[in-house]
Amino acid sequence: MVATTTTTMRPLIENVSRRGFLAGASAATGLVLALQLVPLRGALAAAAPYATGATEMPHGAVNDPHVFVSIDPDGTVTIVRHRSEMGTGASTGLPMVLADEMEADWSRVRLVQAPGDEPRYGNQDTDGSRSMRHFIQPMRQCGAAMRQMLEAAAAKQWGVPAGEVEAVNHEVVHKASGRKLGYGDLATTAMAEPVPPLEQLRLKEAAAFRYMGKGNVPMYDLHDITTGKAVYGQDVALPGMRFAVVARPPVVGGKVKSFDPAEALKVPGVEKVLEIPGSAPPAKFAPLGGVAVVAANTWAAIKGREALKIEWDDGPNASYDSAAFKAQMLETARKPGKVVRNEGDAEAALASAAKVVTAEYYQPHIAHAPMEPPVATAVVGGGKCEVWAPVQSPYGTREDLAKFTGLPMEAVRVNVTLLGGGFGRKSKCDYALEAAFLSKELGGTPVKVTWTREDDIQSGFFHTTSVERLDAGLDAGGKVVAWRHRSVAPTIMSTFMPDPKLQAAFELGMGLQDVPFAIPNLRCENGEAQAHARIGWFRSVSNIPHVFAMQSFASELAHAAGRDPKDFLLELIGPARKIDTKAAGFVDEYWNYGDPYETYPIDTGRLAHVVGLAAEGIGWGREMPKGRGLGIAVHRSFLAYIATAVEVEIGADGRLSVPRVDTAVDCGFPVNPERIRSQMEGAAVMGMSLAMFGEVSFKNGRAEQANYDTYEVARIDGSPLEVHTHIVPHGYDVPAGGVGEPGLPPFAPALCNAIFAATGKRVRDLPISKHDLRAA
Amino acid sequence: MAIALKVNGARHSVDVPPDTPLLWVIRDVVGLHGTKYGCGIAVCGACTVHVDGQAVRSCVTAVGDVGDAEVVTIEGLHPTGDHPVQRAWRDANVPQCGFCQTGQIMQAAAFVATTRNPTDQQVSEAMSGNICRCGCYQRIHAAVKAAGTGA
Numbered sequence: 001m002v003a004t005t006t007t008t009m010r011p012l013i014e015n016v017s018r019r020g021f022l023a024g025a026s027a028a029t030g031l032v033l034a035l036q037l038v039p040l041r042g043a044l045a046a047a048a049p050y051a052t053g054a055t056e057m058p059h060g061a062v063n064d065p066h067v068f069v070s071i072d073p074d075g076t077v078t079i080v081r082h083r084s085e086m087g088t089g090a091s092t093g094l095p096m097v098l099a100d101e102m103e104a105d106w107s108r109v110r111l112v113q114a115p116g117d118e119p120r121y122g123n124q125d126t127d128g129s130r131s132m133r134h135f136i137q138p139m140r141q142c143g144a145a146m147r148q149m150l151e152a153a154a155a156k157q158w159g160v161p162a163g164e165v166e167a168v169n170h171e172v173v174h175k176a177s178g179r180k181l182g183y184g185d186l187a188t189t190a191m192a193e194p195v196p197p198l199e200q201l202r203l204k205e206a207a208a209f210r211y212m213g214k215g216n217v218p219m220y221d222l223h224d225i226t227t228g229k230a231v232y233g234q235d236v237a238l239p240g241m242r243f244a245v246v247a248r249p250p251v252v253g254g255k256v257k258s259f260d261p262a263e264a265l266k267v268p269g270v271e272k273v274l275e276i277p278g279s280a281p282p283a284k285f286a287p288l289g290g291v292a293v294v295a296a297n298t299w300a301a302i303k304g305r306e307a308l309k310i311e312w313d314d315g316p317n318a319s320y321d322s323a324a325f326k327a328q329m330l331e332t333a334r335k336p337g338k339v340v341r342n343e344g345d346a347e348a349a350l351a352s353a354a355k356v357v358t359a360e361y362y363q364p365h366i367a368h369a370p371m372e373p374p375v376a377t378a379v380v381g382g383g384k385c386e387v388w389a390p391v392q393s394p395y396g397t398r399e400d401l402a403k404f405t406g407l408p409m410e411a412v413r414v415n416v417t418l419l420g421g422g423f424g425r426k427s428k429c430d431y432a433l434e435a436a437f438l439s440k441e442l443g444g445t446p447v448k449v450t451w452t453r454e455d456d457i458q459s460g461f462f463h464t465t466s467v468e469r470l471d472a473g474l475d476a477g478g479k480v481v482a483w484r485h486r487s488v489a490p491t492i493m494s495t496f497m498p499d500p501k502l503q504a505a506f507e508l509g510m511g512l513q514d515v516p517f518a519i520p521n522l523r524c525e526n527g528e529a530q531a532h533a534r535i536g537w538f539r540s541v542s543n544i545p546h547v548f549a550m551q552s553f554a555s556e557l558a559h560a561a562g563r564d565p566k567d568f569l570l571e572l573i574g575p576a577r578k579i580d581t582k583a584a585g586f587v588d589e590y591w592n593y594g595d596p597y598e599t600y601p602i603d604t605g606r607l608a609h610v611v612g613l614a615a616e617g618i619g620w621g622r623e624m625p626k627g628r629g630l631g632i633a634v635h636r637s638f639l640a641y642i643a644t645a646v647e648v649e650i651g652a653d654g655r656l657s658v659p660r661v662d663t664a665v666d667c668g669f670p671v672n673p674e675r676i677r678s679q680m681e682g683a684a685v686m687g688m689s690l691a692m693f694g695e696v697s698f699k700n701g702r703a704e705q706a707n708y709d710t711y712e713v714a715r716i717d718g719s720p721l722e723v724h725t726h727i728v729p730h731g732y733d734v735p736a737g738g739v740g741e742p743g744l745p746p747f748a749p750a751l752c753n754a755i756f757a758a759t760g761k762r763v764r765d766l767p768i769s770k771h772d773l774r775a776a
Numbered sequence: 777m778a779i780a781l782k783v784n785g786a787r788h789s790v791d792v793p794p795d796t797p798l799l800w801v802i803r804d805v806v807g808l809h810g811t812k813y814g815c816g817i818a819v820c821g822a823c824t825v826h827v828d829g830q831a832v833r834s835c836v837t838a839v840g841d842v843g844d845a846e847v848v849t850i851e852g853l854h855p856t857g858d859h860p861v862q863r864a865w866r867d868a869n870v871p872q873c874g875f876c877q878t879g880q881i882m883q884a885a886a887f888v889a890t891t892r893n894p895t896d897q898q899v900s901e902a903m904s905g906n907i908c909r910c911g912c913y914q915r916i917h918a919a920v921k922a923a924g925t926g927a
């Protein structure tokens with residue numbers, strides 16, 4: 001397992017990214033903790049541990065109750081949330097699992113946020129839709145251990161065998177005598193009990209679950225959020241804190257040639273102007289550099305920045321032009337690329353097919369644009385560095401801060417605030433590094449760096465841009481006999497290494513290689529592309545362009561064959577089977593989101609099932625009035641199966657609305673159905689944003705969009721307000737999959753398939769807003 | 777030159793140029809952080825506060841123009857956080873990340889104060905200036921409707 005392929009096999013957008021792709025591999029394999037998931041055989045078949053990719057992540061998982069739980073004498077149970085909260089509910093969900101397993105009453109549970117400390121808590125990278133799927137087991141184990149320790153302490157106090165007592169809803173009961181002890185009464189003694197080894201843990205039966213699978217626990221921060229008390233990164237305030245904004249090079253790789261601070265320093269409230277050194281790409285998450293204005297408040301800093309006179313050296317990306325780059329990608333996609341999957345002989349089958357269908361799809365760059373733009377507050381002085389920031393990767397941030405400041409890890413602390421959205425942007429800690437730099441330069445003065453919305457949209461880590469070209473061969477009966485998918489897109493790895501040009505295994509494994517169709521001749525290729533902007537992961541990552549193309553094309557083929565798109569899609573998926581990736585011609589080992597294939601195989605039966613559920617939900621096949629149409633798409637990503645059916649209405653004026661969406665989700669054991677629903681509702685809206693408006697285009701190396709007026713996102717009056725989520729019921733025996741990301745990929749193709757059904761117009765170039773949808 | 781300002785019933789004297797947006801005065805000078813910065817150009821609604829009962833975008837409202845009007849932020853909407861809109865928000869489990877929600881709630885509170893039993897379209901129109909990137913619109917819509925009908 002630790003061969004050279006490790007980096008490509010791992011979960012590892014994150015591993016690759018934050019440890020540096022080479023160092024990361026060895027660091028990760030060397031740091032799997034002792035308290036790991038050892039397969040448990042025997043008694044508890046219903047809750048037998050299963051292998052996940054958690055152990056492959058840096059610092060793995062920890063299941064020690066002493067790390068995660070403490071009990072006050074008044075009975076308050078404090079649980080540590082070690083993952084970041086950016087809206088998925090994971091930081092409520094995991095403690096909820098622990099509380100359920102330890103029979104704690106949720107109303108008496110308090111949560112505290114862990115700082116970045118993976119050796120203590122296990123992996124903290126809140127991305128990859130991994131929180132629940134990697135930590136439900138360790139959290140159950142923590143909870144069960146704590147419950148058994150409470151029972152043991154009570155039994156000892158009463159002098160009765162442990163088998164006679166039972167923990168029930170925040171107290172331990174001795175049935176025979178009717179005696180009871182509250183968790184507060186046992187606070188000290190229970191903690192002194194030895195932690196039971198894994199093989200002695202008794203997990204609860206599903207029938208005894210209070211919270212798991214119920215959806216009855218609201219987000220922990222709900223009240224604070226609705227009253228303005230919740231503290232996001234933007235809300236950190238320290239005594240004596242100064243406020244900074246930074247003028248960054250408008251072209252990635254550019255730098256300051258010269259600057260004149262005189263006018264800026266005249267702005268009332270401006271105190272200091274200083275240069276932040278930049279770094280030529282690939283620079284991981286190092287700051288872009290530029291000129292910082294430090295002031296008494298944010299507005300003064302913004303005004304000061306406006307008054308700066310800066311001459312930039314634009315560097316090698318000065319001519320980056322999205323239109324020209326698209327043409328270049330198209331050209332590449334029309335030629336053979338590196339073969340990444342080869343089943344049968346697609347070339348021969350295309351050559352001899354009765355009919356060949358070809359389509360080319362385009363995905364522009366997109367920006368995360370979380371409601372809270374990047375922001376961080378730092379104090380660096382006296383040999384210490386402390387940062388308060390909304391970060392998805394607190395420990396990675398700490399490592400980067402240590403390197404950046406030259407301080408040892410022990411001297412660096414990262415405090416995690418709530419995140420006002422993340423979507424992958426806040427896995428990249430350049431903003432925290434900027435704050436640390438400024439505080440250090442100012443001799444330890446607390447500094448808050450705020451990114452304006454313009455900074456966020458123009459200077460982020462963009463989702464890649466791509467061209468996907470598909471060719472399919474149909475036989476005389478309309479059956480697909482050949483499929484060839486060529487993908488051309490700058491890779492995320494370009495942020496970490498010079499000129500990689502080809503997509504990494506984790507990108508290929510997101511909707512290109514893993515096309516789940518039963519087609520005898522199937523070939524996937526990857527053409528070269530060079531990055532000219534910082535490329536980063538965005539919620540659901542490469543699935544966005546790959547699946548837009550794959551699922552649009554499936555519907556295009558149905559049309560070519562004169563068939564119903566849903567029936568045709570099911571036929572393409574074929575019989576229920578677990579795909580044998582080797583037999584299916586995957587050239588390199590399939591990434592599988594970093595999780596073991598035995599636990600999470602590609603199961604086409606589950607895929608087909610959600611197609612049926614979504615179709616049934618939306619009333620597939622019903623008569624549609626003029627201007628209305630239904631579309632459907634399906635995809636397995638992040639180890640969950642999601643089908644989306646969209647009803648679209650196109651007015652006579654070409655205006656598009658989405659009266660209804662049905663999303664069917666099979667994410668294994670649905671731990672928190674209420675948050676699964678909210679994620680699906682949100683994915684439909686974000687899907688709408690990306691499909692309708694999502695585009696950051698570059699001209700002369702500069703992003704052309706700047707704020708929500710030019711980089712539009714879906715608003716309430718243009719969004720689907722009737723999203724019906726259908727969750728496939730499963731028990732704990734079907735391992736939990738991801739939820740935060742997989743709702744997104746099927747939305748755009750389902751929408752475009754619906755537009756085609758309504759108008760006969762096929763949108764292949766995103767965003768949709770560029771197209772005239774009026775009836776011809 | 778100090779500017780007098782009344783926020784949530786409390787008087788403040790702030791020493792900033794009069795063209796400073798109310799948002800940054802509230803956040804960085806007065807020190808109330810429930811009002812959020814999201815765009816700075818009045819297109820996202822995260823900074824929504826009430827000025828004499830009207831929902832305004834504090835990011836484009838100059839503090840010098842506020843005069844002796846009553847500014848109410850999310851912190852002052854209800855002493856225990858139990859304004860009907862806040863309650864409706866919690867009943868519907870509206871938020872995901874929650875960052876935009878204070879602005880959404882302030883917008884909704886001003887709306888339901890003047891529009892009883894709103895239609896679906898009225899709700900969508902009233903809330904269309906407030907962006908939620910997590911996409912909680914379905915629940916926002918339901919919560920505003922519930923608060924607006926006194927349900």
